[in-house]
Amino acid sequence: MTSDLQQFPQILTVAGIDSSGGAGINADVATAFAHHVYPATVVVAVTAQNTYGVQAATLLDAQIIEQQFASIADDLAIKAVKTGMLGDREHVEVVAKALANYDLGPIIIDPVMVAKGGSKLLTDDAITAVKEQLLPLATLVTPNLLEAQQLTGIEIKTPTDLVQAAKMLQTLGAKNVLIKGGHGTGDELTDYVLLADQSEFTLVNPRIDTIRTHGTGDTYAAAIASNLALGHDLTTAIKLAKSYLYATVADEIIVGHGHGPLNHWAKGE
Numbered sequence: 001m002t003s004d005l006q007q008f009p010q011i012l013t014v015a016g017i018d019s020s021g022g023a024g025i026n027a028d029v030a031t032a033f034a035h036h037v038y039p040a041t042v043v044v045a046v047t048a049q050n051t052y053g054v055q056a057a058t059l060l061d062a063q064i065i066e067q068q069f070a071s072i073a074d075d076l077a078i079k080a081v082k083t084g085m086l087g088d089r090e091h092v093e094v095v096a097k098a099l100a101n102y103d104l105g106p107i108i109i110d111p112v113m114v115a116k117g118g119s120k121l122l123t124d125d126a127i128t129a130v131k132e133q134l135l136p137l138a139t140l141v142t143p144n145l146l147e148a149q150q151l152t153g154i155e156i157k158t159p160t161d162l163v164q165a166a167k168m169l170q171t172l173g174a175k176n177v178l179i180k181g182g183h184g185t186g187d188e189l190t191d192y193v194l195l196a197d198q199s200e201f202t203l204v205n206p207r208i209d210t211i212r213t214h215g216t217g218d219t220y221a222a223a224i225a226s227n228l229a230l231g232h233d234l235t236t237a238i239k240l241a242k243s244y245l246y247a248t249v250a251d252e253i254i255v256g257h258g259h260g261p262l263n264h265w266a267k268g269e
């Protein structure tokens with residue numbers, strides 16, 4: 001049901017709640033508001049975590065997840081959707097089915113697998129479901145280096161490996177690929193982007209000497225979704241998101257005693 005009235009830009013995030021507020025749905029909502037975009041949420045998981053790590057997590061029943069999608073699709077005018085923590089195979093399947101069923105605009109798949117402290121946020125047996133059911137729906141997939149390795153089976157050691165992995169992710173069905181370089185070594189971090197038309201570019205930034213990077217992946221994908229909802233093309237959306245993300249790490253705030261959250265009030269380009 002939609003009216004003729006001009007709808008405010010809206011995105012949907014499908015992910016888990018982080019009790020400490022720095023990652024997951026909490027980061028996505030903060031990012032959307034910072035972009036003057038309205039965030040709707042499908043809660044898949046609830047976690048008990050803080051800046052030291054994840055202490056507990058529980059996944060919601062499939063039925064309430066399906067109902068959240070239906071309620072949102074019945075009323076809101078979602079312009080882009082992003083996924084984050086999905087937990088296990090069953091939940092990947094439920095989310096993939098809903099994403100295929102509703103028109104929610106471009107689909108950004110952030111294949112979250114492990115939190116900064118090392119806790120698993122996706123079971124091993126769910127990786128096949130991500131490959132077979134989510135990647136074919138992805139307008140853009142945004143793995144970090146470890147996730148790209150898990151999804152492709154390619155050990156990424158050189159720039160050639162990176163390109164090979166991105167091509168393999170396209171073969172698996174993702175139209176566009178952004179492999180994030182935050183887990184790389186050295187003073188510079190490089191993200192690699194391979195677009196559907198086979199054009200490519202890198203985004204290089206200095207590594208900021210900080211432990212306050214909790215939620216970087218979520219914030220990046222949510223900023224891309226927000227920029228798409230604002231009407232930017234994918235390349236511009238990625239570049240603006242990267243600039244925002246860098247500012248949120250650089251202009252740090254101190255919350256907690258471990259891997260603290262980002263400053264979502266920071267201003268990018």
Ligand SMILES: Nc1ncnc2c1ncn2[C@@H]1O[C@H](COP(=O)(O)OP(=O)(O)O)[C@@H](O)[C@H]1O
Pocket residue numbers: 143144145180181182183189190191205206207208209210213215216217218220245246249
């Ligand atoms: N210390 C840092 N300084 C600057 N940028 C960072 C830092 N850590 C992460 N980033 C940026 O955050 C983004 C996501 O980081 P990454 O660790 O690769 O993904 P994830 O958070 O999903 O594990 C990348 O673009 C990376 O360059």
Ligand SMILES: Cc1ncc(COP(=O)(O)OP(=O)(O)O)c(N)n1
Pocket residue numbers: 015016017018023024025047084085112114115116117121213214215216217218219
């Ligand atoms: C509920 C929840 N979702 C996702 C994450 C992981 O966040 P991400 O930005 O991918 O990575 P970290 O920077 O937090 O490692 C999480 N921790 N919790």
